[in-house]
Amino acid sequence: MEAFGLLLHGFAVLLTWKTLVLMMVGLVLGIFVGVLPGLGGPNGVAILLPLTFTMDPTSAIVMLSCIYWGALFGGAITSILFNIPGEAWSVATTFDGYPMAQQGRAAEALTAAFTSSFIGSLVAVLLITFLAPMISSFALKFGPPEFFAVYLLTFCSFVGLGREAKHKTVISMSLGLLLAGIGMDTVSGNLRMTFGSPELLRGINFLVAVIGLFGISEILLTMEERLALRGHAAGISLRVVLGVWKDLPKYWVTLLRSSFIGCWLGITPGGAIAASFMGYNLAKRFAKEPENFGKGRIEGVFAPETAAHASGTSALLPMLALGIPGSGTAAILLGGLMVWGLNPGPMLFVEHKDFVWGLIASMYLGNVVGLVLVLTTVPIFASILRVPFAAVAPMIVVSCAIGAYAIQNAMFDIWLMLGFGIVGYVFKKIGIPLAPFTLALVLGNRAEDAFRLSMIGSGGTLKVFWSNGLVSSITTLALLLLFWPVIDNLLGRVGWTQRARAPSQ
């Protein structure tokens, strides 16, 4: 109960008019940067960071973390309305969110996204509040083999649980892995596949690829099919919101599962991005009618958003306790902490209680205020769909280009984005799924490094992936998921899963 007392103390630190105003300002700014595709959380926080230098650390971090929450909420808006994910973890939200918007259920999808974001972060904050010390020691258990096992688990769950043809998933993933290899190789210190071009030194930025693959390709498709955004502007009313909320209890299993996955991967340093994909895939696997996923099922929005926000929130814990940022935005917040003279690490919780618990309390308040704020502004965002396509499309392309450019201030990235737009278009036409490609692009490098470091450390034996309870259980689970279709089939033959299948027959 010590945590409870400290939390109350945190609220006391926080409940001043000044901090509450800063919180609102931060949230509004955050939603704005979140809505601009590609600008997103990391850039928004980076631009606004110097504003906070003159504030005291607690006010500064409250404002910055509210920008972060705002951007997380805002990212869902573009994913659903335009099929353009702002952050890596919004990618999975587009799978069902965008089809829902096309069917005129944009408001419903947005409400679902915001509500599940709220639930996800709430669960994660509760976890942080009560388990902070234990979790940081759990994160320390992760060495290279454990990291690799987690990445393997994510890849395997894609192949094993995905609905698409397996060979297409593998093709898409391999292409992503190939592109992830471009640039400097940390393990050998050599350049790979840069062909002497200084532009390729950096490697291919994940966000640039995502903006092209999803945003630009969608514009191309729409142009080909018909010159209109396929959504009807949905009027949001209290009725829609309440309707979605009334149905919430039906999906408690999905929400709980996704929160759990999110928290678990969020505190696994670097695992936050994988969370939304896994949340989505598992929801699909355990659904009664998995074939409806990707066609606008509300569960397909609940699952990834809950997981993404649970992981986004719990990712702040390794940042504070260990100094390992779980996401781009967390990395910039980390830079901020150092400016204010706060060094993240185990001593932060001991020496700067006011700061840490003020921040945790701001997570509670920021989320509640943020939810109200986004819900009341949904009609404004949903009305974007009423604007003629001919007017919106150029604006989307321009803001995509700005977003792609802003990530590294490189003109080359705009060309790259356009290139990926064409790749995305072709992939959609020939039915190759984009998600495994993007996943491989973002995790490929880390998976490779983790594998090679494990090999250096173990002297080259694969036994290291079964060397302790933690790593063996993750590796085994990964292999089980990879071969799940085969296992499922075998179990089906012996009649084990007959009952589960009955409803669909």
Added chain:
Amino acid sequence: MKAAIALATALCGTPAFAGWEPSKPVEIVVAAGAGGASDQMARMMQAAIQKNNLMKQPMVVSLKGGASGAEALMYMKSSEGDPNKVLIAYSLIYMLPLSAKIPFNWRELTPVSVVALDQFVLWDNSAGPKTVKEFVAAAKAASSPFKMGGTGSKREDHVLTVFLEQKTGAKFSYLPYKSGGEAATQLVGNHTEANVNNPSENLEVWRAGQVRPLCVFDKERISYTSKVTDTQSWADIPTCKEEGVDVQYLMLRAMFLPGKVTAEQQAFYVDLFHKVTQTAEYKDYMEKQALKPIFLTGKDMVQFLEADDALNKSLMTEAGFVAK
């Protein structure tokens, strides 16, 4: 070329005169990722300049850590003549062109000043051996690979590891991580046996009692005597030479402008960073991160860079890290 720089810097060695001033925000380019030692230093400078009103235009930190920092070097190289970008450099300016054949030469940039020297310390887990002697004995006796963590491949940490091997006869498996912070937590989690992090990278885990400093790779002890942990100060760490392992390495932290800027522009920054080194923020930062204070500019700086370049080159060659 070299003569031109020497001449330009000689002209600016005198205190700055009211002349050129930046007319738009100044970008401070960091050749490393967020939260690393360079980033922390850049943020300190940004705050020091802003709080003490040292410059009218704001300063923004721009992280260009891609390709192990090569991104920042190429960025500076291609910004020829642009006086609104200043690089916060470290020994990668010598090493990257050698190991990865990056087409870059620091002589193409305009040197401003050397602002600090960074130390390297040999650390192990606080549950591990207590002295360098015991540590070396443990490494020699280990049956499985004895793991040394570090940042990047064929760079400072890797070079130090090779020289430790040469001087002690022990064998290490070097694990290249992406950042010093990662190397620190991996040591705390017992996934590696040791690392050679900079003081700033291991400071927090040391204060938490999770790692132990064994020796510092310098010819003299660190000068700061105020207590960092309950019992120890930076000055309490013995030098590696005292402990019988004669390996020394210091890393520069220096500011550079792109090539082909005017002497007036260069003079402005020499003066600016000189003022920065006088601020309380800078002094506080130096002590906290156990950096060695130094301020070199003009001819002195070029001389220092040439000598340092030669030293790094010979170390890299000896370690076998120069790409053919």
